[in-house]
Ligand SMILES: Nc1ncnc2c1ncn2[C@@H]1O[C@H](COP(=O)(O)OP(=O)(O)O)[C@@H](O)[C@H]1O
C-alpha cells in the first residue's frame with residue numbers, strides 16, 4: 001500500500017498490493033528502469049502506478065506515458081491508468097483532444113504513441129514511462145529521455161515496462177552494456193496471482209518452448225536460434241493438397257519411443273518427399289503400430305526406416321519376444337536401417353538440407369493434417385547455448401523418425417578431403 005499525502009490536498013490512498021517483481025521495480029532508485037516480464041506479468045499495471053507516483057513526487061510538473069502505437073495506448077495503457085485513478089477515487093481531468101491528463105495535485109501526464117519519434121519533441125519533463133518499450137524504436141526512446149530535464153523535478157526518471165523482443169536495442173541499453181543508473185527487473189507471468197488460472201496454461205500451449213521463455217518467463221532469447229529444424233517454415237513446407245497416392249510406394253519412418261510411439265507415412269515423387277500421414281499411439285508397441293499401418297494402407301508393400309537401435313531392442317515383452325525389427329518384418333515390411341544410429345548432427349543436417357536443398361528449393365513437404373509433425377518441426381529446440389536437443393517438451397520424436405529415413409536415403413556428407421600424407425588415421429576413410 002502506497003500512501004499519497006500532501007499538505008494541500010486531502011489524504012489520498014491508492015490501494016495497491018504489489019507482486020514481488022512490482023515491489024522491486026518501485027523500490028529501485030535507478031534513473032533508468034526496465035520491468036521486463038511475460039505477458040500478463042503486471043507490466044502495464046506497475047507502469048501506471050509508477051507514473052502516478054512519479055507525478056505525485058514531481059508535483060505540478062509534466063510527465064509522459066508512451067506506448068508503441070495509438071492502438072496499444074488506447075486499448076491498454078490509458079484504460080489501466082484511468083481505472084487505477086478511478087478506483088482510488090481520484091478526481092482527474094482527461095482532455096482527449098490532446099491526450100492530456102491533469103491530476104488533482106496539478107501534475108500533468110501526456111499520453112503519446114511512439115510511432116513518430118519527431119513528434120515526441122517538446123518542453124521539459126520530469127519523467128517518462130514507456131509501456132511495451134521493446135516495441136518502440138531506439139530513436140523514440142532517445143527523444144523521450146532527452147526531455148527529462150525539468151529543473152524543478154524532485155526525481156528525474158525514465159522507465160520501461162515490456163515483454164522482451166529478442167536481443168534488440170533494449171537488451172543492449174539495459175542488459176548488455178551494464179551501465180550505471182540502469183536497472184532491469186524481471187517478472188514471470190506465473191507470479192501474477194491476479195490472473196485466471198488457465199491463462200498461463202493457454203499461453204504455454206500457444207508458444208514453442210523458446211518463445212514461451214520470452215513471453216511467459218520474460219527472458220531475452222533469440223527465438224530462432226535454438227530451433228533444430230531452422231530450415232522449416234510453415235508457409236513453405238505445409239500444404240493442404242498432399243494426399244496419400246495409392247500409385248506410389250509407401251515409406252514408414254518409426255521412432256520406437258514407447259509412450260507415445262511415433263511414426264510417419266511418407267511417399268516420394270522424383271526426389272521430393274511428402275509426409276502424408278502420421279501415427280501417434282499412446283502406451284503402444286510395435287505390434288500395434290504394424291496393425292495401425294495395415295489398417296490405414298492395406299496390404300501394400302511398405303519400406304520401414306526405424307530407429308536403428310530397434311534392431312536388438314524390444315518395445316514389449318520378455319527376452320524371448322522378437323525384436324522391433326523382427327516384428328516389422330513379420331508384418332511384411334521391408335526394413336532399412338544403418339547398423340548403428342547416425343550421429344544426431346548428421347541426421348538433423350540431412351533433414352534441414354532436404355527441407356532447403358541447393359538453391360533453397362524444398363525437397364520435403366508436410367500435409368497440413370499432420371499436426372504433430374508440424375509441431376515437431378517448429379518446436380524441437382536445442383538446450384540454450386548448446387547443440388543438445390531439449391527433450392523436455394517431448395516434441396522431437398516424429399521428426400527423429402523422419403530423420404532416420406532422410407539420413408538413410410539422402411545423407412549429407414562433407415566433401416571428401418584428399419590426404420596425400422600417406423598412412424594416417426584418415427587413410428582410406430572419409431576425411432572430415
Ligand atoms: N499488483 C496487482 N494487483 C492487482 N491486480 C494486478 C496487479 N498486477 C497486475 N494485476 C492485474 O493483472 C492483469 C495483468 O496485468 P497487466 O499489467 O495488464 O499485465 P501486462 O501488462 O504485463 O500484460 C490485469 O488484469 C491487472 O489488473
Ligand SMILES: [Mg+2]
Nearest residue numbers: 043044045076
Ligand atoms: Mg500490458
